[in-house]
Amino acid sequence: MITTDIGIIGAGPAGLFAVFEAGLLKMHCHLIDSLPQVGGQLSEIYPQKPIYDIPGYPTVNAQQLADKLMEQTAPFHPGFTLGERVETLQKLADGTWLISTSEGTEINCKVVVIAGGLGCFEPRKPEVDRLAEFEGKGVSYAVRNPEQFRGRHVVLAGGGDSALDWSIFLADIAERVTLVHRGDTFRGSPDAAEKVFELAKIGKIDLYLKTRVVSLDGAGHLEALCLVGPEGQSIINAEHFVPLFGLSPKLGPIENWGLAIDKSAIEVNTTDYSTNIEGIYAIGDINIYPGKLKLILCGFHEAALMAQSAFKYVYPDQRLTFKYTTVYGITELQQ
Amino acid sequence: MINFIVESHDGQHIPISVPEGISLNLMEVLKASDYDILATCGGMALCATCMVQVLKGGQQLASALDQELDMLDRMPASDDKSRLSCQIAVNEQLEGCVFKIAG
Structure with missing residues (x-):
């Protein structure tokens, strides 16, 4: 079990800056994020987009900002649990919190900070009959281990770059690759599309255009898919189906923790961004209060006020005196 | 004023008027x-x-740019009438025009 002062759910800009603000007050942090990398929306949704409203940076690329924030947190040695979704939050008898993730990782902390942005990014699921029944039994929403498809027939669905890229990659591994796309063009990634059309021409990929997967069949494990295209209905046999329709943000398990929630956001007290549950704070895009603006710079401000308030749970016997970094510098935190 | 219509989930047509400019x-x-x-x-x-469906007047709108088309291609349930309202x-x-909010 991981033990820390503050467990931060979400490693986007607000969560990362919270590490800095907490570190100044000698509080250790551990960040958990469902994405495999830090940076939240900055890295996942718009890494190459410029941001113009970070004070002191007339323009900064989103990924660059995430990298700079990581650099800024470095002296405070935060811990990271990435690629795991927080599932449960439990208050222990000694007043501390136990955070548990989808992979069974446990984090014990004195304070919980929810900096979950839009929520967890979950795969968009198409409307396919019996889809849920075969999840984990042939249906997956990401290609985690390409080797599992060696010698198998895999059907991919989607028209974005990940559907194209994986079709090309798996064409050399799987026994057979079928790509199903509801349109007849791939407008986002012309180079990858050209390669897919070439592979289809030489018979390495079966390409079904203007076609949808409508239902699945099998006894226990996926065995067949029913497609509907311009020539009507057809059945193809395959052991694997990977719908690749991108990710969409969902609030997820946070909804069930007893927090006051308004329109998928957590209500907070703007004095310190505390929630209705003692010891739990919410900062960044995930919170809501009168006048809320979903801006990174507002998340930074919220992180600073949160840290000042959270100090009382981590060091209940100490009095907090406010200090400027310009006067006192930054003291590295012992790991 | 610019006048267009939004079709609600129960099929009602609700007019919206917005000032020009x-x-x-x-x-x-x-x-x-x-x-x-x-609109996260x-x-x-x-x-x-x-995402919306443009039920009437789709051809009079400015065409979608690559990034929007790429996103629409990625959606499991979109068709020729689909657009991102943003x-x-x-x-x-x-x-x-007549728009219907998807989902």
């Missing part, structure tokens, strides 16, 4: 009119939570 996109107008759309990415054509500028081209 307003610097807003359709997603912003729909949100301001209290329609239940998330804030208008960057990245989340597709503001990518539709509200101007005279919307006169008489």
